[in-house]
Amino acid sequence: MSFAPPPMSLLAELTHRCPLACPYCSNPLALDRRAAEMETADWLRVLDEAASLGVLQVHFSGGEPMARHDLPELVRHASKLNLYTNLITSGVLINDVTLEALDTAGLDHIQLSFQDVDEAGAERIGGLRGAQEKKLNAARLIKARGIPLTLNFVVHRENVARVPEMLDLAHELGAGRVEIAHTQYYGWGLKNRDLLMPSAAQLEASTEAVVKARARFGNSLAIDYVTPDYHADQPKPCMGGWGQRFVNITPSGKVLPCHAAETIPNVVFPSVTTESLGAIWQDSPLFNLFRGTDWMPEPCRSCSLKEVDWGGCRCQALALTGDASATDPVCARSNQHALVMEAATAGHDGEFLYRRFRAI
Amino acid sequence: MSVSEDSILKFTRGHRLQHDRVRDVWLIQAPEKAFIADPIAAAILQLVDGARPLSVLIDTLAETYQAPRETIAGDVQTLLTSLIEQKVLSA
Numbered sequence: 001m002s003f004a005p006p007p008m009s010l011l012a013e014l015t016h017r018c019p020l021a022c023p024y025c026s027n028p029l030a031l032d033r034r035a036a037e038m039e040t041a042d043w044l045r046v047l048d049e050a051a052s053l054g055v056l057q058v059h060f061s062g063g064e065p066m067a068r069h070d071l072p073e074l075v076r077h078a079s080k081l082n083l084y085t086n087l088i089t090s091g092v093l094i095n096d097v098t099l100e101a102l103d104t105a106g107l108d109h110i111q112l113s114f115q116d117v118d119e120a121g122a123e124r125i126g127g128l129r130g131a132q133e134k135k136l137n138a139a140r141l142i143k144a145r146g147i148p149l150t151l152n153f154v155v156h157r158e159n160v161a162r163v164p165e166m167l168d169l170a171h172e173l174g175a176g177r178v179e180i181a182h183t184q185y186y187g188w189g190l191k192n193r194d195l196l197m198p199s200a201a202q203l204e205a206s207t208e209a210v211v212k213a214r215a216r217f218g219n220s221l222a223i224d225y226v227t228p229d230y231h232a233d234q235p236k237p238c239m240g241g242w243g244q245r246f247v248n249i250t251p252s253g254k255v256l257p258c259h260a261a262e263t264i265p266n267v268v269f270p271s272v273t274t275e276s277l278g279a280i281w282q283d284s285p286l287f288n289l290f291r292g293t294d295w296m297p298e299p300c301r302s303c304s305l306k307e308v309d310w311g312g313c314r315c316q317a318l319a320l321t322g323d324a325s326a327t328d329p330v331c332a333r334s335n336q337h338a339l340v341m342e343a344a345t346a347g348h349d350g351e352f353l354y355r356r357f358r359a360i
Numbered sequence: 361m362s363v364s365e366d367s368i369l370k371f372t373r374g375h376r377l378q379h380d381r382v383r384d385v386w387l388i389q390a391p392e393k394a395f396i397a398d399p400i401a402a403a404i405l406q407l408v409d410g411a412r413p414l415s416v417l418i419d420t421l422a423e424t425y426q427a428p429r430e431t432i433a434g435d436v437q438t439l440l441t442s443l444i445e446q447k448v449l450s451a
Contacts, residue, residue, distance in 0.1 A: 054383065057392070059392075084376075108391075
């Protein structure tokens with residue numbers, strides 16, 4: 001087995017608990033409950049292992065990572081290891097006290113999510129009354145402390161018309177960066193796909209709004225724009241390639257090449273509770289399953305773009321074709337591309353299935 | 361645009377220079393990404409400390425690399441102007 005270069009980035013999903021219930025949540029359908037979450041000591045050891053393996057940046061995420069009371073301790077530990085610490089948060093638990101604890105722990109950056117600029121639209125997605133005001137207040141507190149801030153907007157057919165106002169809000173709140181990310185259709189997002197899917201005209205208008213804002217704001221606001229790949233004919237290089245740059249750890253300690261990988265059948269999910277992160281990254285069957293290009297079927301295998309898009313997304317191939325090793329059907333060269341073209345025009349309004357812990 | 365040699369430069373909050381001992385390269389850590397600093401950029405940026413003015417940085421580099429001051433000053437201006445525009449550094 002060849003040597004895999006070390007991961008750059010660790011997504012530490014500390015908990016699946018969250019006050020919001022967004023119907024496009026990237027967490028799996030089967031959420032880890034509190035009792036299944038790893039202890040503080042486990043995460044401290046994972047951070048040590050990540051730093052010595054070569055991870056550069058740790059993204060503390062969830063669920064809502066601020067639901068974990070040990071978050072400042074984990075941030076402090078990561079900072080001491082010279083890891084770049086990023087908090088990915090809904091912001092609804094941010095106040096003077098909780099933010100000061102993170103700031104003094106050495107937090108480098110915050111990515112704050114907004115569900116919309118329109119309060120009713122935001123509450124319809126997040127399901128939490130009063131969340132918008134808390135988020136606006138959180139943004140102001142973050143700016144007042146001088147912590148670098150990125151706003152994140154997930155966009156879909158119900159809010160995509162307001163992309164221009166989202167970009168204005170990011171500028172007005174003094175964020176250095178903003179992400180306008182079209183919904184990715186995995187887990188909860190896949191369940192609600194048709195209710196989230198923008199039309200081609202909506203996509204075009206949002207792209208135009210981003211182009212205009214880039215010209216208007218220049219270097220004062222960096223805009224990251226993630227397009228919906230169902231409307232494309234070339235797949236995205238998902239995670240920069242399976243097991244190449246990115247590692248995800250779930251609340252219970254499973255180690256995954258991406259946050260949707262628990263859908264992949266017939267493979268053991270390794271865990272940091274029983275093995276080291278380095279051994280899992282290098283040697284586990286899961287991380288080697290789709291690493292590099294040897295696993296590829298045709299037409300990927302003889303495609304000149306195979307080391308550009310790495311065959312697209314395995315979880316998407318699985319979700320749409322039933323075969324995780326199939327060519328990503330987003331690709332126009334896939335013989336199942338029609339699945340994606342049909343879904344891209346199947347958007348309609350309706351009632352969402354919200355992200356919830358399943359009743360047992 | 362050029363940066364005054366009296367300027368004292370520093371990394372803005374959220375950006376820092378870091379040596380990656382696993383890959384043996386110098387990196388600029390930034391919000392949600394990291395850039396590799398080539399050896400020339402790394403040599404310049406290691407002197408950015410929020411204390412010494414730019415003129416001293418250029419003198420130091422000219423002496424260390426035994427190169428004409430004007431050549432060094434040109435390279436330094438090109439790099440630093442770009443990083444100030446990208447808000448990685450502030451003057």
